[in-house]
Amino acid sequence: MSKTFAELEAALHTHLCRDPNVCLYKGIDEKLGELPDPSNAWSSAQVESAKTLLAEYEALDRSALSFDEALDVDLAILMLQAQIHHLSYTFNGRTMRQQMPKAGDEVGDGIFLLFINDPRSEVERLEDIVGRLEATPAYLEAMLERLDTPLQRWVNMDIEKVEGLPQLFGTIEDWAAEIGYAGLETLKAARSAAEKALSSYAEALAKMPTTTQLHVGPEIAANIIRLNGIDKSFDELHGIAKRFLADTRNTIETLRTKLVAKYELDANTSTADLHKYLNEKYRVELPNGKVEDILAIYQDEREAILSFIKERDLFPVLVDQDMKIMRTPSFMAPSIPAGAMMPPPPFREGVRTSMVYLTLSEELVDEHTELSIPSMMVHEGIPGHHLQLATASTHSSVVRRHIEANEHAEGWTTMLEDYMLDAGYKSNLADEVRFCGKRDLSRIGARVAIDLFFMTGDKRFLDVGVDCDTSSEDPFVAAGNLLQTVTGFVPERVQAELNWYSQERGYPLSYLTGNSIVWELKEQIAEAQKGKLEGLELDRRFHQVYLESGNMPLSYLKRVFKHEGLLEA
Numbered sequence: 001m002s003k004t005f006a007e008l009e010a011a012l013h014t015h016l017c018r019d020p021n022v023c024l025y026k027g028i029d030e031k032l033g034e035l036p037d038p039s040n041a042w043s044s045a046q047v048e049s050a051k052t053l054l055a056e057y058e059a060l061d062r063s064a065l066s067f068d069e070a071l072d073v074d075l076a077i078l079m080l081q082a083q084i085h086h087l088s089y090t091f092n093g094r095t096m097r098q099q100m101p102k103a104g105d106e107v108g109d110g111i112f113l114l115f116i117n118d119p120r121s122e123v124e125r126l127e128d129i130v131g132r133l134e135a136t137p138a139y140l141e142a143m144l145e146r147l148d149t150p151l152q153r154w155v156n157m158d159i160e161k162v163e164g165l166p167q168l169f170g171t172i173e174d175w176a177a178e179i180g181y182a183g184l185e186t187l188k189a190a191r192s193a194a195e196k197a198l199s200s201y202a203e204a205l206a207k208m209p210t211t212t213q214l215h216v217g218p219e220i221a222a223n224i225i226r227l228n229g230i231d232k233s234f235d236e237l238h239g240i241a242k243r244f245l246a247d248t249r250n251t252i253e254t255l256r257t258k259l260v261a262k263y264e265l266d267a268n269t270s271t272a273d274l275h276k277y278l279n280e281k282y283r284v285e286l287p288n289g290k291v292e293d294i295l296a297i298y299q300d301e302r303e304a305i306l307s308f309i310k311e312r313d314l315f316p317v318l319v320d321q322d323m324k325i326m327r328t329p330s331f332m333a334p335s336i337p338a339g340a341m342m343p344p345p346p347f348r349e350g351v352r353t354s355m356v357y358l359t360l361s362e363e364l365v366d367e368h369t370e371l372s373i374p375s376m377m378v379h380e381g382i383p384g385h386h387l388q389l390a391t392a393s394t395h396s397s398v399v400r401r402h403i404e405a406n407e408h409a410e411g412w413t414t415m416l417e418d419y420m421l422d423a424g425y426k427s428n429l430a431d432e433v434r435f436c437g438k439r440d441l442s443r444i445g446a447r448v449a450i451d452l453f454f455m456t457g458d459k460r461f462l463d464v465g466v467d468c469d470t471s472s473e474d475p476f477v478a479a480g481n482l483l484q485t486v487t488g489f490v491p492e493r494v495q496a497e498l499n500w501y502s503q504e505r506g507y508p509l510s511y512l513t514g515n516s517i518v519w520e521l522k523e524q525i526a527e528a529q530k531g532k533l534e535g536l537e538l539d540r541r542f543h544q545v546y547l548e549s550g551n552m553p554l555s556y557l558k559r560v561f562k563h564e565g566l567l568e569a
Contacts, residue, residue, distance in 0.1 A: 002059050005069050009398045011056070012076055015049050016402055024110050026402070027345025032114070033131025036106050038143040043087045043097055050087075054080040067563050072399040075552055079403050082227035089223070091216040098148045100503065101205055103198070104161020107136055108168060112329055115172055117355055119348070122179050129172055130183060133190035137197035144204055152210040153476065157499055159202050164330035166195050214475055214502060215457030224455065224506040229553025230407060230513055234452055234461070237509060240516050241448035242464045245486065248442050255435040262431075272488050275439055278432055282370035291327075291360040294368045298325050298358065301377045308425050312536075315383045315543045321352045321390040323381055328357040341380040343389035346401035352390035356380050359496070367493065371429065371436040378420050383543075384413040391547040400550030406507050408554050411514020412546065414444060415522075439488060444515065446486040447501065447508035450479040455505050476502075517554045525566050533566075541566065 003011065017023050020031035036042075057077050062070055092099065111132055114125045169191045176184050216224075218234070225232070232240075252271055260269050265277065286293040302323065309315055321344070328340070339359065344352035358368070358376075368376075378384055388409060395401060417437055420426075426433045445464060452461035454475060462470040462478060468485035470478040479501070480494050489497070501508045522542060529538055549560045561567045 003056055008057055011053055013398050015053055021110050024113055027348025033128040035132055035135045035139045038146050040146055047084055047087050050080045050084045072397050075399045075403055085223055085227055089220050092211055092213055094148050099150045100154050101147055101150055101158040103140055103143050104158050108165050126176055126181050130187050130190050133194045136194040140197050140201040149209050149211050152212050153502060155205055155210055162198050162202050165198060167330055214454055216455055218456045221455035228506045229555050231555055237448055238461055241445045244512055245445040245464050248438050252438050255431055258431055259435060278371060279369050295325055298373060301373050302381050305377055306382055318390050323354050323356055323386050325356045328359040339376055339380055341385040344393045346393035352393050354386040371433050374426050374433055375417050375437040378416050379413045384416055388412050388547055392550045395550035397550055403551050405551045405553045406510035407514030410511040411518035414511055414515040415518045442486045444511035446483045448512050450501055451508040454502055528567050
């Protein structure tokens with residue numbers, strides 16, 4: 001007898017929560033004192049479980065399902081297919097997990113979350129941290145057993161992250177001592193053993209035979225894109241990138257001409273030199289002379305944006321939500337180029353709290369100016385990722401609280417960077433903010449090119465009409481030259497960007513793909529609603545449906561807009 005929709009939803013939840021870190025990220029109070037099982041056997045078991053569940057979803061009788069239930073079934077099928085593919089596909093004759101050491105992330109991220117974003121008592125959190133520290137030596141042994149000729153770039157990344165963990169552990173120990181934690185000596189012993197194991201792990205990892213062959217090939221790349229819910233070919237995506245970069249260059253040149261005249265600079269001042277001039281002119285003051293002072297400036301910007309939105313009633317802002325803005329921990333910095341947002345755990349009740357990380361250093365001070373900070377906060381905070389994901393976390397659907405739809409999230413936020421300026425935010429510096437923002441946003445065009453190249457190995461994807469040297473046989477050098485030419489990023493940021501592009505296949509291209517689809521969707525809705533719902537009222541309705549429908553790929557979200565009568569069925 002086939003399972004009901006409710007039974008399958010519960011089974012899917014159980015399947016996805018076998019990983020302790022998933023439980024932690026999602027706000028589920030289970031397995032919080034454990035570390036993930038890094039073994040190949042765990043991967044194989046998860047694949048078999050997903051296949052069984054997929055077959056049950058495909059056999060489900062849909063005749064009595066509501067619109068939302070039928071949509072959730074399709075989303076669950078997509079999510080299971082994507083998980084099976086991710087854990088199963090091979091390149092270099094081995095799976096992704098066999099070639100990607102992740103100790104820094106899997107040990108550090110969970111402990112940091114327990115420390116910084118867990119509403120339970122201090123003692124409960126410390127007990128779980130101790131459990132994770134005690135589990136670290138065995139976890140690291142299993143990780144080393146899993147690995148087989150890992151990618152050299154990923155080895156370097158994990159070693160750098162692992163080397164940053166003792167600083168985190170020291171902070172935890174200081175916290176435990178400060179509150180008089182009764183298990184302090186147990187924590188100290190667990191920390192000492194964990195740090196010794198991490199040191200041995202890093203040494204063993206550094207001695208492993210490695211590969212530099214990054215590419216997975218066209219067939220696997222096509223499946224990755226399809227299973228992200230994106231129905232576009234390589235050439236379509238490449239074409240979007242070329243057109244976007246050309247259009248963006250034209251916009252930047254128009255703004256350059258205008259700003260050079262405004263500031264009475266030499267008419268031949270280059271784009272790069274104008275950007276440098278603006279960075280210096282609008283460099284933020286650091287009252288205490290420390291880069292951490294930038295955090296308070298972001299907090300002020302957050303409040304200014306929220307006031308602007310509320311005055312105009314532009315977006316439905318969730319009442320029970322909050323953000324913590326903090327410096328990126330050292331062990332996370334290798335894969336967070338400038339900033340990132342960790343969303344509210346969707347299964348945790350109460351105030352939906354996100355964490356916004358800002359990667360700060362003397363070299364990156366120019367990334368945080370009076371002109372760049374507004375775009376960053378629009379993107380990461382409200383009305384961007386934080387608002388979208390905090391709102392989505394309140395949706396009743398289990399599937400939509402589990403699924404990660406990158407082009408849905410990134411399309412929303414990159415659209416907002418223009419929308420907020422169009423709506424009048426920063427009107428006194430709109431051209432300056434847009435100039436810097438467009439130059440920075442050029443990265444999303446380069447990301448499509450680099451993502452396609454990193455996945456397929458086809459260097460023609462790096463040809464997006466930008467004059468730069470991509471001839472190097474080293475994919476990171478070739479891609480880095482394109483990214484630096486397009487954006488003007490400092491070398492430190494270029495390398496951090498490339499780090500995560502290489503590991504999160506299909507994610508980098510989701511920014512521009514999502515951006516393109518969102519603007520197209522808005523145009524289609526405006527055309528369908530002509531003479532009925534227009535202007536600001538249409539914007540408000542669009543924002544409401546987008547935010548309150550929960551997470552899903554944009555191709556599925558179109559069904560919702562049709563169901564809501566905003567698009568023709």
